[in-house]
Amino acid sequence: MSTAAAVHSLWTTAAADPISKIDAPKIEYGQLAPTLIVVGAAVVGILVEAFVPRKSRYYAQMFVSVVAFAAAFAAVVALAANGYATTKAGIAAMGAIAVDGPALFLQGTILLTALVGLFTFAERRLDPEAHGNRVDSFAAQAASVPGSDSEKRAVKAGFTTTEVFPLLLFAVAGMLVFPAANDLLTLFVALEVLSLPLYLLCALARRKRLMSQEAAVKYFLLGAFASAFTLFGIALLYGYAGSMSYAAIAQVVDGTVPEVTPALADTMGNDALLLIGAALLVMGLLFKVGAVPFHMWTPDVYQGAPTPVTGFMAAATKVAAFGALLRILYVVLPGLRWDWRPVMWAVAIVTMVVGAIVAITQTDIKRLLAYSAISHAGFILAGVIAATPSGISSVLFYLAAYSFVTIGAFAVVTLVRDAGGEATHLSKWAGLGRRSPLVAAVFAVFLLAFAGIPLTSGFAGKFAVFKAAAEGGAVPLVVVGVIASAIAAFFYIRVIVLMFFSEPRPEGPTVAVPSPLTMTAIGVGVAVTVVLGVAPQYFLELAGDAGVFVR
Amino acid sequence: MNPVNYLYLAALLFTIGATGVLIRRNAIVVFMCVELMLNACNLAFVAFSRMHGNLDGQVIAFFTMVVAAAEVVVGLAIIVSLFRSRHSASVDDASLMKL
Numbered sequence: 287m288s289t290a291a292a293v294h295s296l297w298t299t300a301a302a303d304p305i306s307k308i309d310a311p312k313i314e315y316g317q318l319a320p321t322l323i324v325v326g327a328a329v330v331g332i333l334v335e336a337f338v339p340r341k342s343r344y345y346a347q348m349f350v351s352v353v354a355f356a357a358a359f360a361a362v363v364a365l366a367a368n369g370y371a372t373t374k375a376g377i378a379a380m381g382a383i384a385v386d387g388p389a390l391f392l393q394g395t396i397l398l399t400a401l402v403g404l405f406t407f408a409e410r411r412l413d414p415e416a417h418g419n420r421v422d423s424f425a426a427q428a429a430s431v432p433g434s435d436s437e438k439r440a441v442k443a444g445f446t447t448t449e450v451f452p453l454l455l456f457a458v459a460g461m462l463v464f465p466a467a468n469d470l471l472t473l474f475v476a477l478e479v480l481s482l483p484l485y486l487l488c489a490l491a492r493r494k495r496l497m498s499q500e501a502a503v504k505y506f507l508l509g510a511f512a513s514a515f516t517l518f519g520i521a522l523l524y525g526y527a528g529s530m531s532y533a534a535i536a537q538v539v540d541g542t543v544p545e546v547t548p549a550l551a552d553t554m555g556n557d558a559l560l561l562i563g564a565a566l567l568v569m570g571l572l573f574k575v576g577a578v579p580f581h582m583w584t585p586d587v588y589q590g591a592p593t594p595v596t597g598f599m600a601a602a603t604k605v606a607a608f609g610a611l612l613r614i615l616y617v618v619l620p621g622l623r624w625d626w627r628p629v630m631w632a633v634a635i636v637t638m639v640v641g642a643i644v645a646i647t648q649t650d651i652k653r654l655l656a657y658s659a660i661s662h663a664g665f666i667l668a669g670v671i672a673a674t675p676s677g678i679s680s681v682l683f684y685l686a687a688y689s690f691v692t693i694g695a696f697a698v699v700t701l702v703r704d705a706g707g708e709a710t711h712l713s714k715w716a717g718l719g720r721r722s723p724l725v726a727a728v729f730a731v732f733l734l735a736f737a738g739i740p741l742t743s744g745f746a747g748k749f750a751v752f753k754a755a756a757e758g759g760a761v762p763l764v765v766v767g768v769i770a771s772a773i774a775a776f777f778y779i780r781v782i783v784l785m786f787f788s789e790p791r792p793e794g795p796t797v798a799v800p801s802p803l804t805m806t807a808i809g810v811g812v813a814v815t816v817v818l819g820v821a822p823q824y825f826l827e828l829a830g831d832a833g834v835f836v837r
Numbered sequence: 838m839n840p841v842n843y844l845y846l847a848a849l850l851f852t853i854g855a856t857g858v859l860i861r862r863n864a865i866v867v868f869m870c871v872e873l874m875l876n877a878c879n880l881a882f883v884a885f886s887r888m889h890g891n892l893d894g895q896v897i898a899f900f901t902m903v904v905a906a907a908e909v910v911v912g913l914a915i916i917v918s919l920f921r922s923r924h925s926a927s928v929d930d931a932s933l934m935k936l
Contacts, residue, residue, distance in 0.1 A: 514874035525885035
């Protein structure tokens with residue numbers, strides 16, 4: 287008996303000891319519901335691509351996506367209503383995800399933006415029907431070479447790239463995690479999950495495909511370059527602190543770490559690891575928000591990508607990336623703020639000024655909006671620099687206001703068309719206000735909101751951000767910001783003047799009549815712009831209540 | 838051997854990769870240089886993991902490999918589609934949107 291037991295122990299071990307030491311991870315599915323719903327829907331979308339007949343895929347995908355975004359938004363609202371934004375804010379999924387006010391606020395914003403963006407993705411009445419089939423803004427078959435026979439066959443057969451819907455869902459899933467990530471690994475994975483689908487979406491334009499592919503290559507190569515820098519920054523921060531968790535790194539940075547191992551004592555003394563690591567990490571995030579000097583990709587990608595994708599990307603990526611940047615600077619690196627604030631000052635000033643000045647020389651409406659997006663990144667950075675609670679809430683409010691204006695403005699750009707697709711050259715927009723007063727008026731509202739004219743959401747957002755910056759001791763930054771706003775107002779007003787006070791060209795573009803989908807997108811944009819401009823108080827308070835990070 | 842030496846190697850590889858991205862013209866080679874940078878990060882993660890005596894760094898190295906593989910799938914698809922329509926993978930030729 288005893289020998290048998292001894293032999294037996296050669297290939298088995300007693301169950302009690304080592305196995306019980308590994309606890310199963312505890313996952314708070316309820317608190318992670320918004321992300322899980324969107325990821326699940328993306329997987330369902332892939333299955334739809336595989337198994338549903340081509341004819342009905344579009345409707346099936348639309349259904350899945352709309353339900354997913356609506357359900358995820360409902361989950362966010364339910365979490366916020368149950369106090370997860372304030373009193374019950376905490377860390378979920380074994381320290382990987384923070385469920386707190388800023389995370390829920392930004393997730394709600396991203397989901398609503400994505401829902402509106404989805405409507406512009408699904409628009410099928412703008413392009414003329416190809417061989418009796420309604421087509422959207424995306425290539426008939428992305429794999430076919432532009433201008434080739436296989437492309438013609440694909441168009442004739444009425445193919446459409448319905449894969450854009452799952453790609454959109456995956457990108458949104460990454461964006462939902464990005465501002466909520468509570469360790470550096472989750473941050474990096476979320477960064478890639480949001481970026482990779484966007485690279486692909488950029489390459490899928492139906493018209494001007496060479497430009498679209500070029501935009502995708504540029505975005506991909508520069509994006510991969512930037513994420514490699516981010517990853518090296520993460521490696522150095524991990525080396526400095528010996529942990530990936532935001533809270534643990536913050537403790538090491540502050541010098542309040544409870545237990546110092548010899549290895550940690552060794553690396554903690556090396557400030558180069560911390561400073562270079564933090565710089566590289568923040569650089570990667572600044573690339574995503576399109577701040578100067580990491581803005582080089584923005585105009586080309588915004589111009590070349592299909593316009594619905596540009597609108598979605600400009601709005602939602604910025605929200606997600608600023609959320610992540612806020613959390614890094616306010617939760618991980620507050621102990622380093624005397625080091626990062628001067629750098630961010632410089633970045634914010636350069637971003638505001640370069641964005642505003644270079645935009646003046648642009649002749650393409652999408653490029654113009656791209657430079658406008660750059661200067662707006664500078665304005666938001668001014669709020670980030672405040673390093674006060676009002677800095678957080680003002681940035682949250684600005685992001686919510688800005689994202690709807692952006693997505694609405696790009697939706698209007700999809701409407702103005704000529705024989706070659708969208709007529710994006712500014713000269714073609716001359717006299718648009720006489721030919722289609724309503725579309726021009728709506729676009730004027732968006733431009734005024736970008737410029738920050740009172741009674742639009744842009745004014746309320748800029749006011750909140752600059753007020754927070756001034757309270758945080760960055761008065762010179764506010765002065766530069768106001769001057770940059772004035773410069774920017776010049777070119778927004780110039781477009782309005784061009785639309786309303788110049789003669790329409792005889793061969794000018796026509797304004798397509800969209801389906802209710804794009805109308806809804808534009809309508810929501812205008813409604814949010816006006817409501818947040820006229821009565822911002824409720825939303826400012828909402829952002830104020832949400833403006834506390836958990837750590 | 839002192840694990841710090843591996844960090845120097847990682848920094849060197851990272852710099853070689855970054856330099857390659859900046860000076861090479863073929864999109865594929867640029868992309869390979871990005872992969873080199875990611876692998877340099879992996880080496881740094883593993884070396885730090887050894888220094889601190891915890892497994893976080895090694896776990897991240899696995900994640901980085903998966904991410905790099907996903908990036909290859911997406912990146913090569915984009916680069917190949919560009920190559921097929923232009924018969925060139927040079928990043929300098931792709932300048933339709935230059936002002």
